[in-house]
Amino acid sequence: MSTERRERGVALARAARAGNTLALHDLLDHLTPYVARVCEPIALADGPDATQEALVAVFTSLRTLKDPQALYGWVRAIAVREAVRVARRAARARPATELADVPQPGDPQLAADIADVLARLSPDHRAVLVLRDVEGLDEDAAAALLAIPPGTAKSRLSRARSSFRKAWSA
Amino acid sequence: MMYAVDAVTRLRIMAAAVPGARVVERVLPAPLEAVWAVMGDLEGGFGDFQPDMRRVRVLRVSGDRVEVLASSRHGFRARLRGHLQPGWCWLQSRFLIIGMAAAPEPGGGTRVALTGGVRIPARAAIVPLGTRRELERAAVRLEALVTSPPGVHTESKRGRS
Incomplete structure (x- = not known):
């Protein structure tokens, strides 16, 4: 995000x-596109719900x-907190495949599909991935x-990351 | 501008940041265009369904920015500034906040949402007394305007003034 855009938000x-x-x-x-950018890779198909709930939470507590x-x-x-919460709630409603099940060599169609790999990660794994590799935070942060x-x-x-490497080398 | 959230959800989000704000929602049996033709007509339909509005005059429009002068039935005048675009309106003056949204309802019809009321001067907060009742009244009037034949609408306005 540019300094100018950041300053405008502030x-x-x-x-x-x-x-x-x-x-x-x-x-x-x-803030809407920024929140969507964080929520969607974590909550995937439930990204719009996560974005809405995150914005409500942001605006409710803006005074704080x-x-x-x-x-x-x-x-x-x-x-991130809202996206993980919404994704966990959705996962309880639609149990996902265990991470260990994917990606397997010999399954190139699935393995080549980033969305599929993402979908099979837990919301917590996706949250770490987004914070580190999309938002650029260090591990401690x-x-x-x-x-x-x-x-x-x-x-x-x-x-x-290992899931992605396997996916692309399958 | 494209939003990741629809107009009604936007209104709920905005209201979340305004202490005292209530949101009243209703699904009207009419398409968005017909509903917004009433809600978004600030000098016409808007003044007909907002219970306290006697007259509204649009002073300035620039893109989605709008400035209006509103007179209440009790003689108060307010210069409101804000945004107006299809399905969305947000206005504020020193003493008033008005928020309106409309979006197509998946099952048919149009969901409308209203918020606002008497503003605590210069703050993002609304005096909560009677706010929901006023919004409910506005929603009932709006539904009547949207669903009634044109002649009935004119009579109800005359009867009020």
Whole structure:
């Protein structure tokens, strides 16, 4: 994200917190694509639901954001949390295949399909993958955001990346 | 602009950030275009279904930005600024917040959502007293306008003023 765009978001958050609902309106436009970008790779088909629930959570607690400069990290944490929650809820309703089942050599059609590999990862694995490889957080920051030990984040990431490597080399 | 969320959901999100705001929703048996022809007509249909509006005059339009002067039945005047586009309207003045949304309902018809009310001056907050009742009244009037033949609409407006 460009510095200019980031600063615009921070300025809108500051104005919205000061009581300007038109700034709130523009902030919603501004944050929607960012939240969708975090939620969709984690919640997959339930990405739109996750995006909506994350935005409701962000806007409900906007008053608690003490430092508008921290807007994006704060929004990202909420978006990841909501995406994992929505994806887990969906997974309970539609049990997914175990990660160990995929990808298998000799199954090139499935193995070549990134969406399929992603879908077979658990929401927690997808969350680590998004934070590390899409959002560019380091392991400690990703672990802190997900409230898990760094070692767990590392092993989840390793497992998720390994699934992709297998997928592409199948 | 394309949104990942529809207009009614956007209204719920906006209302989540406004303490005291209530959202009233209703599914009307008419297509979005017909519903918005009433809701989005600020100088016409809008003033007919919002219980406290006597007259609304559009002062300025630039893209989806709009500025209007509204007079209430109690003599108050408000200069509202905000956004108006098909299915979406958000306006604020120092003492008022008005939010309206409409989106096609998957099972047919149009879902409308209304929020807003008397604003705590210069804050993103609404005085919660009677807010839901006023919004419910507006929704009932809107439904009547959308579903009634044109002559009935004119009579109800005369009867109020």
